[in-house]
Amino acid sequence: MKFQSKKALILAMSSSLFFSGCSIFAVSTATSVVSTGVTVGTVALQTNRMMNHLNAFQNIAQNNAGNRATGSKGGEASTRYILEQVKKSGYDVQMLAFENREKAVGQNILVEIPGKNKDQAILVGAHYDSVKMGPGINDNASGTALLLDLVQEMSEKKVQPEHSIYVAFWDSEEEGIAGSKAYVDKLTEQQLKGIKAYINVDMVGTKDPEILIADADKSSVDDMENMLKERGMAEKDYKPLLDGLRNVPSHAGDQALEESLKAFFKAKNLKIKEDVSTLTASDTAPFLGKVPVTSLILFNEKMKGDVLEFAPCYHAACDTVDKVDPQSMQIAAEALVHLLKTVDTQ
Numbered sequence: 001m002k003f004q005s006k007k008a009l010i011l012a013m014s015s016s017l018f019f020s021g022c023s024i025f026a027v028s029t030a031t032s033v034v035s036t037g038v039t040v041g042t043v044a045l046q047t048n049r050m051m052n053h054l055n056a057f058q059n060i061a062q063n064n065a066g067n068r069a070t071g072s073k074g075g076e077a078s079t080r081y082i083l084e085q086v087k088k089s090g091y092d093v094q095m096l097a098f099e100n101r102e103k104a105v106g107q108n109i110l111v112e113i114p115g116k117n118k119d120q121a122i123l124v125g126a127h128y129d130s131v132k133m134g135p136g137i138n139d140n141a142s143g144t145a146l147l148l149d150l151v152q153e154m155s156e157k158k159v160q161p162e163h164s165i166y167v168a169f170w171d172s173e174e175e176g177i178a179g180s181k182a183y184v185d186k187l188t189e190q191q192l193k194g195i196k197a198y199i200n201v202d203m204v205g206t207k208d209p210e211i212l213i214a215d216a217d218k219s220s221v222d223d224m225e226n227m228l229k230e231r232g233m234a235e236k237d238y239k240p241l242l243d244g245l246r247n248v249p250s251h252a253g254d255q256a257l258e259e260s261l262k263a264f265f266k267a268k269n270l271k272i273k274e275d276v277s278t279l280t281a282s283d284t285a286p287f288l289g290k291v292p293v294t295s296l297i298l299f300n301e302k303m304k305g306d307v308l309e310f311a312p313c314y315h316a317a318c319d320t321v322d323k324v325d326p327q328s329m330q331i332a333a334e335a336l337v338h339l340l341k342t343v344d345t346q
């Protein structure tokens, strides 16, 4: 997750997030799919395996100056660790290198889980780099661990989705949301049309979480406006923020994803918060308005002095494995599987 304050957020909204480009989706190298009849619905992710990955990322940071930032030794060790893990699956794995604004070389890692239908795909992503200030275990080794387990589980159960599922491990989110941008940059119009959904997973280990889901129809912005009016705030003071949120690009397919997540959490009796602002602050940003997008983010916001902290130890050296709640990981994992199942059968 990549914003420090509401102020930074407003500034980020005014800058352009969009690029156009051509060529590469992941070029499928899998020759044929062996029909197994095992559907995505059978996938059950395992928290203990995810926690093992978190411990591995914690060790990587500890052995490499306390962080796993793009271009650092800890970043490179994180890339190697993910590669090692995903190669065990037997799926086609691609490394996509790019350069970020600091001239550091980042490596996106893309795993293809072949489906029956090759024309349309589902893309799931999480960033694996940390900030330079800390090990980035909740932000976002947590999302990375969840996707590593997804790849392992799909492979071990020989799941055959209806549509190919691409699992993306993005680099350099913390530095300019650069990895996912570099990827989207190179997609053609036709390739974008082939993406049924982009599902983003960021900071899913937060204890006592408030579950944020993408607010497709931006109803939360209207609620915010009413609340600020009632509090007597002058329109000129809140209008720029709310206009920024309303101008965040959307896609006609966003709403169905929101409904699917809402139904899942409602059935579990869990409260959610519809949110727009985080969409521009993570790897969802480059995809907005181009493909159907949704995201899973778990916050636990508290004021720390004058600064709003999104989750305990956000972007700090203490973002360590002991702060991660396995139960939160489990909830996020189940929500992700629910989404995949829903989108895959549509």
Ligand SMILES: [Zn+2]
Binding pocket: 001, 002, 003, 131, 139, 174, 315
């Ligand atoms: Zn972050």
